[in-house]
Amino acid sequence: MKKIGFLYVKGALPMFEDFGNLPTHIVRNNGMINGFKIHKELDGLIIPGGSIIESQSVSEELKKEIIKMDTAGKFILGMCSGFQFLSNKTDIGRKSPCPINREGLGLLDVSFSPMVGTDRVKAKIIKDSFLTEGMVGKKITGFHCHTYGNITGDAEPILKSLVKRTNYANDPREILSGVRNDDGNVVGLMVHGALDENHDLVRNVLKFIDADENDILKIKNANKTLLNKIKMEIGVETGINIDKSVEVNNSVHKSSTKIIMIASTGSDSGKTFITTGIVGALIKQGYKVGVLKVGPDIRDIVPSLYLNKEKMENFSSIKIGGLGWKDLKEVFEDLKKNNYDIVIVEGVMSIFTGMLNKKVPFSSAEIAIAANIPVIMVSPCNKGGIETAAVDVVSHVEMMNKMGINTAGIILNKVYDEGIAESTSQFIKDKTKTEFLTFIPKIQLTERGNMPEVEIKLDDFCLNAMETAQNYLDIGKIIKLAEEPKFDNYMKFKEIIDRFTGIKEM
Structure with a gap:
């Protein structure tokens, strides 16, 4: 079956959104699934939001595997903090007089600095990528939830959000919210819920990995199993499980x-x-x-x-x-x-x-x-x-x-x-x-x-x-x-x- 990995490390938000119910396998810091390196085993990788940058929780071994996935032409999608992880650097010093930079992988040639955004948004697609192929000019929906949302750099823009407020003030305008690498197989987005609310994006992911109807059914079933497994643990990599017997009584x-x-x-x-x-x-x-x-x-x-x-x-x-x-x-x-x-x-x-x-x-x-x-x-x-x-x-x-x-x-x-x-x-x-x-x-x-x-x-x-x-x-x-x-x-x-x-x- 087609396998789509999902980064599961401290600071990641694995169920903040469903990502179109595409993830099938958990990717941990050893960079392996089923005893194989992820760059050989996976068809693509999704990196969720959270505090991955602040937590500095991704191992060097896993970083190397993600870079190899890019080299192999596999798709990589980073959302919010996952996007920042794929970028050059992020200044997390929102209340510091000096920048406090955290380095990213550099797969996307942009950098981030503080800009608070918490709107429900519409965003306009302005360029093709594995995610947005054939959708240029269309608008998608989702929401922003970020502290470091100011994006600068030379990566190809693919998405711009129409926002009403930033930094706690009314300031309606269009801001950059998504980019791709030159080959179009690595994408970073700031619009949470994009895959959940816009099925055409999910269709493009499935098309990119050549998933047929049988593959899609297997992905759907594998995703259910994955979500049930993730849901049993409180937080990420805590080892603290929910007491299901109490839930029945409640x-x-x-x-x-x-x-x-x-x-x-x-x-x-x-x-x-x-x-x-x-x-x-x-x-x-x-x-x-x-x-x-x-x-x-x-x-x-x-x-x-x-x-x-x-x-x-x-x-x-x-x-x-x-x-x-x-x-x-x-x-x-x-x-x-x-x-x-x-x-x-x-x-x-x-x-x-x-x-x-x-x-x-x-x-x-x-x-x-x-x-x-x-x-x-x-x-x-x-x-x-x-x-x-x-x-x-x-x-x-x-x-x-x-x-x-x-x-x-x-x-x-x-x-x-x-x-x-x-x-x-x-x-x-x-x-x-x-x-x-x-x-x-x-x-x-x-x-x-x-x-x-x-x-x-x-x-x-x-x-x-x-x-x-x-x-x-x-x-x-x-x-x-x-x-x-x-x-x-x-x-x-x-x-x-x-x-x-x-x-x-x-």
């Missing part, structure tokens, strides 16, 4: 999908770290977990998807104030089709950020109100100290109570002194009447990369998050705090301000 008792929001008093609170940890702990127990992001910055839920190996769906981003992918009501309609046991929603910045904007909805608070979603509030202690974090979260929860939001729990995060934290606990409980209150210490990661913004190493970040959640959070209690969502409707701006805050609109 499914017996499940009556409907439950949902809970992780929100906070401000940015850099650790929402993403805590969300990722909770997701990891839940899937280890066998739960089928969905993850959503309030607002457009879907990069924040990538670590969760790395652990639970669910796809980035077109409903993964909840629209606020026109920013994001889908309206809340549409999101809930889509959720009903996916049979999740529990859904974790990660808020945006502070739970109130955007609330006084006249565009409704524009805040995590309004999303929580509209769907009756219980909220666990995270308050970080690293900036103003533990006492300030306590006072801050109390004031937030008091306002949330006035607005009718169900504050299900409170987490003091990045706690540096357990004694001080304990002394504040009674104050918080007395003021908020919240029973679920817990502390998480400040976690020191061994590498830089503790935020999706800066050099994130998915493997380190995610495993630390999961271990932290297991050690410091009562996962069983969080499951009980989650509730079935009930979408009422968004309250109008003036109603929120007048009814709950007592502040008259200016």
Whole structure:
């Protein structure tokens, strides 16, 4: 049968998208499958997105094999981080005053530098390659999810995306999002979901490897086996497997999908770290977990998807104030089709950020109100100290109570002194009447990369998050705090301000 390899190394996102259900074999760092070198055994190779560049997880042996595949004229498709791996270099120093360059294989003559993109996009095909043959002038669909999206160099452009926003600002324009090598057998793309949403691209891949109807059937069956195998492991090359026996027990008792929001008093609170940890702990127990992001910055839920190996769906981003992918009501309609046991929603910045904007909805608070979603509030202690974090979260929860939001729990995060934290606990409980209150210490990661913004190493970040959640959070209690969502409707701006805050609109 025809064999299409799929890179499976630390930092790769093997189920972030399906790649047209083409991959048939896992390629690990030894550069072999079935005891043979991949350049002899495979008809093509797909390199998924993730943090392959930041993690520096591809072995020298595997790099040599990939170069040999190019020399042999086999197809190689790199997506996002996989594209960057095939390029000359990537500057991953988004918040560094100086470039921090990571070298690629140099199979595609381009380099990358920081440019954030999280749009759903249409992209125009401008040149042929093994992937785009006969499609010049046509448009495809997909989404961007990158921090380093600025592409410069001399490789042949094949794709340009029509974007609405980059670097958190409205800036509609056309940007380069795909290139090929001179021979057309090596392609890099930044448009995730391209093969899943555009069948003509899949057809071209199958045509390039001379796959007949019998081959296509075998590829389809092999892909099912591959996905089942990949799905059994939490993360990549962790050796941590899902407890399937618990999953059977959970499914017996499940009556409907439950949902809970992780929100906070401000940015850099650790929402993403805590969300990722909770997701990891839940899937280890066998739960089928969905993850959503309030607002457009879907990069924040990538670590969760790395652990639970669910796809980035077109409903993964909840629209606020026109920013994001889908309206809340549409999101809930889509959720009903996916049979999740529990859904974790990660808020945006502070739970109130955007609330006084006249565009409704524009805040995590309004999303929580509209769907009756219980909220666990995270308050970080690293900036103003533990006492300030306590006072801050109390004031937030008091306002949330006035607005009718169900504050299900409170987490003091990045706690540096357990004694001080304990002394504040009674104050918080007395003021908020919240029973679920817990502390998480400040976690020191061994590498830089503790935020999706800066050099994130998915493997380190995610495993630390999961271990932290297991050690410091009562996962069983969080499951009980989650509730079935009930979408009422968004309250109008003036109603929120007048009814709950007592502040008259200016």
